[in-house]
Amino acid sequence: MDYIKRGTVTFRNASLALFAGAFSTFANLYMTQPLLPTFTEAFHISPAVASLSLSVTTLTLAFSMLVIGSLSEAWGRKKIMTFSMFAGAILTLLIAFAPNYSILLTLRVIQGIVFAGLPAIAMAYLGEEIEPKSLGIAMGLYISGNTIGGLGGRIIVGTMTDLFSWRVGMIAIGVISFVVGFVFYMLLPASKNFKAKELNMKALLRSMLLHMKDSGLLSLFGIGFLLMGSFVTLYNYIGFQLLEPPFSLSQTIVGWIFIIYLVGTFSSAWFGSLADLYGRYKMLVIALVIMFTGSLITLESHLLVKFAGIAIFTFGFFGGHSIVSSWVGQRATHDKAQASSLYLFFYYMGSSIGGTVGGIFWAGYGWHGVISMIISFLLASFILAYCLRRTLYHQTPETT
Numbered sequence: 001m002d003y004i005k006r007g008t009v010t011f012r013n014a015s016l017a018l019f020a021g022a023f024s025t026f027a028n029l030y031m032t033q034p035l036l037p038t039f040t041e042a043f044h045i046s047p048a049v050a051s052l053s054l055s056v057t058t059l060t061l062a063f064s065m066l067v068i069g070s071l072s073e074a075w076g077r078k079k080i081m082t083f084s085m086f087a088g089a090i091l092t093l094l095i096a097f098a099p100n101y102s103i104l105l106t107l108r109v110i111q112g113i114v115f116a117g118l119p120a121i122a123m124a125y126l127g128e129e130i131e132p133k134s135l136g137i138a139m140g141l142y143i144s145g146n147t148i149g150g151l152g153g154r155i156i157v158g159t160m161t162d163l164f165s166w167r168v169g170m171i172a173i174g175v176i177s178f179v180v181g182f183v184f185y186m187l188l189p190a191s192k193n194f195k196a197k198e199l200n201m202k203a204l205l206r207s208m209l210l211h212m213k214d215s216g217l218l219s220l221f222g223i224g225f226l227l228m229g230s231f232v233t234l235y236n237y238i239g240f241q242l243l244e245p246p247f248s249l250s251q252t253i254v255g256w257i258f259i260i261y262l263v264g265t266f267s268s269a270w271f272g273s274l275a276d277l278y279g280r281y282k283m284l285v286i287a288l289v290i291m292f293t294g295s296l297i298t299l300e301s302h303l304l305v306k307f308a309g310i311a312i313f314t315f316g317f318f319g320g321h322s323i324v325s326s327w328v329g330q331r332a333t334h335d336k337a338q339a340s341s342l343y344l345f346f347y348y349m350g351s352s353i354g355g356t357v358g359g360i361f362w363a364g365y366g367w368h369g370v371i372s373m374i375i376s377f378l379l380a381s382f383i384l385a386y387c388l389r390r391t392l393y394h395q396t397p398e399t400t
Contacts, residue, residue, distance in 0.1 A: 001194045010189050014129065015141045017188035018122050022145030023086060024180040025118045027153030028088050028111065029057060031173050034158040034255045036236060037243050038166050044102040048359025051236050053108055055352040058232075062113030062348035065120040066208075077125045077191050084117025085184055090179035096170035119146075120341065128193045144265065151261045158255015200306035211332065211339050220328050221346040221386035223284075226377045227324070228347045229354020231317045232293065233377075234298070237354050237362045237370050238310065247303060260311050264318030271319030272326060274283055281389045284323045288381055290316030295374050299367070321347075362370070 004011050032039070032053040039050040068080065091111045098104035115242035122142055130138045160169030211217055238257065242249045248285060275283040294316060297309025325343060354377065361369035 003131035004134070004189065005131050006137065009128070011134065014126075014189050017136050018126065018138070018142045019145035019186045020180045021081060021118050021122065021184045021186070023149035023152065024085055024177045024184070025088065025115055026146050026149035027156070027173060028092050028177055029061070029115055029153070030054070030150045030325055031092070031153040031157045031170065032057075032108070033235060034154045034239055034251070034258070035161065035166050035169075035233075037240050037254075038161060038251065038261070039101070044100060046359065047237065047240055047362050048356055049101075051359045052105055052238070054232070057103055057112040057115070058348040058355075059352035060109050061099070061116050061119075062345045062352065064113045064116035065348075066345055068116045068120045077121050078188055080117045081121055081125070081188075082181070082185050084114050085177065085181040087114040087117075089181055092170055092177060093174035094096045094175060096167045096191070101199075110119050119344070123340075125191065129189065131192060137338050139185050147261055147265055150259050152262045152284075154258040155255050158260050159252045161255075162250055162252040167205065181396045192270040204288030207338055208342065211342055214331070216232055216331050216391045217328065217339060217342075219384045219391065221329065221343055222384045222390075223324050223381050224321070224328075224343050224347040225350035226354075226381045227291075227317060227320050227350070229350035229357075230295075230374045230377045231314075232351040232355040233370060233374055234295065234310070234313060237358055237367070240362060242369050246301075257307070257310070260307070260314050261310055263315045267319040268322035270321045275323050275326075280323050280327050281385065281392075284320055284385055285382070287316045287320030287323065288378055288385065292316075292375065295371050295378070317339050330400050 004014055036047060036050040036053070038054060039045065044048075067381070071080070088111055091107050093295065095104055095107045095111075098107060126142065143396055156176075157166065158170035160166075160172050170232055200230060225263050235258070240255070241247065242254050258355060260356045271283055291313050292312030294311070294339045297312060298306050300306055300309065325340070328339050328343045355372075358370055360371045360375055365372065
């Protein structure tokens with residue numbers, strides 16, 4: 001195999017290209033999250049309906065990832081990822097000029113489909129092209145692009161909305177995405193170790209069914225669904241509360257709240273190392289307790305205490321997500337990439353369903369209603385974690 005090795009120009013280019021690709025994809029994906037209160041006012045819709053601007057995109061992304069990853073086995077990696085980036089940028093520019101909310105949602109549905117082209121393939125590209133002992137740092141840079149992209153998109157749109165309008169904010173994201181798309185295309189080395197395969201949909205479906213029959217994997221998928229549902233719900237509706245009295249914060253400040261995401265960069269790696277020392281189950285339970293505690297702290301009316309609660313909640317979420325996602329790969333006995341795709345499917349379904357249902361709780365019961373829903377999701381996660389532990393104990397006690 002002709003692997004890309006750390007320390008070479010090719011390695012640097014590949015790592016920067018995939019960092020840029022992840023940045024662009026997730027900046028576009030999450031750019032509507034800080035705008036939910038703005039959409040509510042501009043289009044005269046409810047918070048739950050406004051949340052669809054994110055939920056429909058993550059929903060179609062979830063379904064598309066199951067298909068596009070398989071298509072890339074026949075069509076190649078780079079061409080699909082490049083198409084995904086440019087198509088996403090064009091759609092963002094079109095969304096900026098959407099005359100009504102129905103057209104905006106339609107374009108966001110299409111975006112969810114094209115967005116899947118990068119996250120569904122990037123990890124496979126890295127695994128094929130980067131030498132094994134250099135894979136960790138390359139994967140870390142790619143994942144950091146996810147985090148910084150999601151953060152950057154929210155901050156840019158929030159700030160530009162305050163200074164000009166939400167439409168100008170989206171134009172800015174679209175233009176940046178075009179530039180990043182060219183950087184990606186120019187820097188990413190062509191695949192050398194990729195070998196096209198003939199699509200076999202029957203084998204694909206058979207493999208999926210086998211994963212779904214594994215009670216341990218089902219518990220992990222369910223936990224991923226509940227964790228992401230809780231996380232997106234909190235960030236979807238905290239903006240509504242902070243824009244209202246007694247806080248009355250600006251859209252710019254609400255956008256900058258997402259910088260709290262950076263605590264996840266530390267907690268995801270830290271919890272992963274602690275899980276190796278003390279066991280995945282114990283650290284998962286600790287992560288859930290931290291999320292539970294943080295969510296309750298956000299009920300406090302003092303602004304700084306509320307921010308502390310959000311940070312604690314975020315810290316626990318990224319720790320729990322890192323444990324569960326790595327556990328899926330360890331648990332799956334075959335077609336591990338497909339098992340990871342199924343996990344991401346449930347993960348983004350949690351974002352879609354939880355994020356929208358949270359709007360009903362916000363409309364009916366305010367912030368206390370949102371936290372009640374999140375707590376119910378976390379309690380269900382505790383139950384699934386216990387079921388997972390029992391399953392693993394009876395099969396392979398050492399994996400707990």
